[in-house]
Amino acid sequence: MRIYALLVGMWALIILGGGLAVMVLGPLDLGPENxxxxxxxKAIAAVLMVVLWVxxxxxxxxxxxxx
Amino acid sequence: xxxxxxxxxxxLAVYLMVPPLARRLEARGMCVPDVMKxxxxxxxxxxxxxxxxxLAAGCIPLAWHAGGWGVPAMLLTISAACAIGYVDDRxxxxxxxxxxxxxxxxxxLILAGPYDTSLEFPLFGAVHIPVLYxxxxxxxxxxxxxxxxxxxxxxxxxxxYVAMAAGAVCVVLAVLGRWDALAFGAVLLAxxxxxxxxxxxxxxxxxxxxxxxxxxxxxxxxxxYGGVEVVAAVAMLPAIANSFFFxxxxxxxxxxxxxxxxxxxxxxxxxxxxxxxxxAPVTLVRLILRRGPMTEAQVVREIFRLGAFSSGLAVLTxxxxxx
Numbered sequence: 001m002r003i004y005a006l007l008v009g010m011w012a013l014i015i016l017g018g019g020l021a022v023m024v025l026g027p028l029d030l031g032p033e034n035x036x037x038x039x040x041x042k043a044i045a046a047v048l049m050v051v052l053w054v055x056x057x058x059x060x061x062x063x064x065x066x067x
Numbered sequence: 068x069x070x071x072x073x074x075x076x077x078x079l080a081v082y083l084m085v086p087p088l089a090r091r092l093e094a095r096g097m098c099v100p101d102v103m104k105x106x107x108x109x110x111x112x113x114x115x116x117x118x119x120x121x122l123a124a125g126c127i128p129l130a131w132h133a134g135g136w137g138v139p140a141m142l143l144t145i146s147a148a149c150a151i152g153y154v155d156d157r158x159x160x161x162x163x164x165x166x167x168x169x170x171x172x173x174x175x176l177i178l179a180g181p182y183d184t185s186l187e188f189p190l191f192g193a194v195h196i197p198v199l200y201x202x203x204x205x206x207x208x209x210x211x212x213x214x215x216x217x218x219x220x221x222x223x224x225x226x227x228y229v230a231m232a233a234g235a236v237c238v239v240l241a242v243l244g245r246w247d248a249l250a251f252g253a254v255l256l257a258x259x260x261x262x263x264x265x266x267x268x269x270x271x272x273x274x275x276x277x278x279x280x281x282x283x284x285x286x287x288x289x290x291x292y293g294g295v296e297v298v299a300a301v302a303m304l305p306a307i308a309n310s311f312f313f314x315x316x317x318x319x320x321x322x323x324x325x326x327x328x329x330x331x332x333x334x335x336x337x338x339x340x341x342x343x344x345x346x347a348p349v350t351l352v353r354l355i356l357r358r359g360p361m362t363e364a365q366v367v368r369e370i371f372r373l374g375a376f377s378s379g380l381a382v383l384t385x386x387x388x389x390x
Contacts, residue, residue: 003354004376007304011380014297015387018188026194039198046199058315061308064354 002064009060013053020049070129070250074257077125081261084117089265089272101270103221103363105337113156113275118262119149122285125254133247137181141251141288144180147172148212148284152277165216165276166209169284173208177201181247182291189297189387207287207296214306215283216276217313220352221367223267225274228374229282230259232302233289235378239385240293248293255285268364295385302381305373309351316349331356338362 025045030037089111092098098109122145130138151168154160176182184200185193196203219225237252259282265271274282290299300307328347331339338360341353355361355369 003305003308003351003373006308007373007377007380010304010308011301011377011384014301015189015384018297019191021186022188022191022194026196042196043199043202046196057311061312061315 006060006064010057013056017049017053021046025049070246070253072128073125073250074253076128077121077254078257078261080124081117081121081258082264084120085114085262085265085272088114088117092272099273101222103333103337103339104269110270110273112273113153113277114262114266114272115149115152115156115275115277115279115281117272118258118274118278118281119146121258121261122254122281125258126251129247129250129254132250133181135181136179137292138251140175140179141181141285141292143175144172144208144288145281145285147175148208149277149281152216152275152280155276165213165280169209169212169280170205172284173205176208176288176291177204180204180288180291183294185294186296187294187388189384203296204291207290207299208284210307210310211287211290211299211303212280212283214303214310215286216279217310218306218351218370219274219279220350221268221363221370222270223263224367224370225279225282226259226263226266227367227371228306229286230256230263231371231374231378232299232381233259233286235302235381235385236286236289236293236295236299238382239295239298239388242385242389243293243295245293245295248289248295251292252289255282255289258282258285268367295388298381298385298388301384302374302378304377304380305351305370312349312351312354334360339366 025042028042030041092111097112099112100107101110123142126138126142148169151165151172155165184197185195186200186203187193215225215229218228233252233256237249237256240249240252262274266274286299290296328344329342330347330350330353332342333339339356340360341356351370352366355366
């Protein structure tokens with residue numbers, strides 16, 4: 001049953017991550033003078049989001065394994 | 068019409084090719100012991116060439132209908148993935164080989180593949196990432212290939228699981244009205260179902276790394292072609308979790324055959340159980356066996372239940388994209 005809970009947790013993380021990507025990452029704009037920096041900043045932010053996603057997933061997994 | 072022709076061609080090609088391929092592999096001694104069975108009977112491996120032939124047969128009507136280089140580029144990527152798996156079938160390569168080589172296999176898809184550089188999320192809409200999307204393609208191809216390969220642990224699991232996940236993605240593509248991608252999904256569904264006929268318990272043939280990578284990378288191409296990367300990831304959640312458990316417990320990218328410690332043990336009554344070895348990798352099967360010893364059929368059924376659950380979540384995710 002806990003594996004199903006983990007799957008639902010992963011699913012919720014994907015939906016939330018998508019929300020953040022569309023609402024925050026997508027509209028991110030440093031202005032016309034920094035147009036070249038835009039994709040770099042977005043890429044770094046995306047990588048940080050993935051790292052955060054993995055950290056939360058590890059915590060969820062550890063909780064389930066402990067139980 | 069062309070989708071049905073492609074699916075029919077893929078199903079027939081795999082269905083008719085596997086028996087002679089298995090006989091040929093057995094005659095050449097290209098078999099591996101099925102360690103889950105009493106006496107460890109030899110089973111022919113790899114079935115990858117039959118799967119690739121089926122996918123190629125199914126893609127011909129699609130390429131003719133769609134025109135351009137999109138479908139041939141996907142087929143080139145799938146063929147490269149199958150070849151990478153075949154090398155690993157014949158000779159155990161280092162753990163980094165498959166992820167890196169699969170990134171290289173994604174090049175035809177990047178150069179000529181049929182994709183849109185927007186990533187679509189449920190509820191919130193799409194985000195346009197023209198540069199980042201190239202990284203998404205590399206990640207999708209490498210991840211889907213390796214996750215399907217990592218779930219290929221018992222009779223029928225890889226092909227049955229891919230059929231289930233591809234079915235869920237096809238439902239979503241039908242709801243979204245993306246008919247060309249749906250036809251490609253039907254080819255994958257047909258090829259995996261035809262292979263499952265021989266791969267299910269007790270297996271007549273194993274897909275091997277070549278078959279698992281071909282199925283996984285085709286699934287990745289389907290996700291990119293249909294613009295349903297998130298839906299496809301959700302349908303694969305148990306397989307992704309399995310890879311994640313494994314990587315987190317061994318803390319390095321390593322070929323599972325190179326790990327000396329057993330996560331699962333078999334008793335005299337052919338029931339499987341958790342080895343209890345804290346140094347052995349954590350896997351989905353091991354977590355399932357925490358409930359107590361089970362037969363192989365029971366474990367396979369439990370994995371398919373998880374697959375059905377995540378496929379349901381994937382369809383729900385797709386419906387959330389419509390609204």
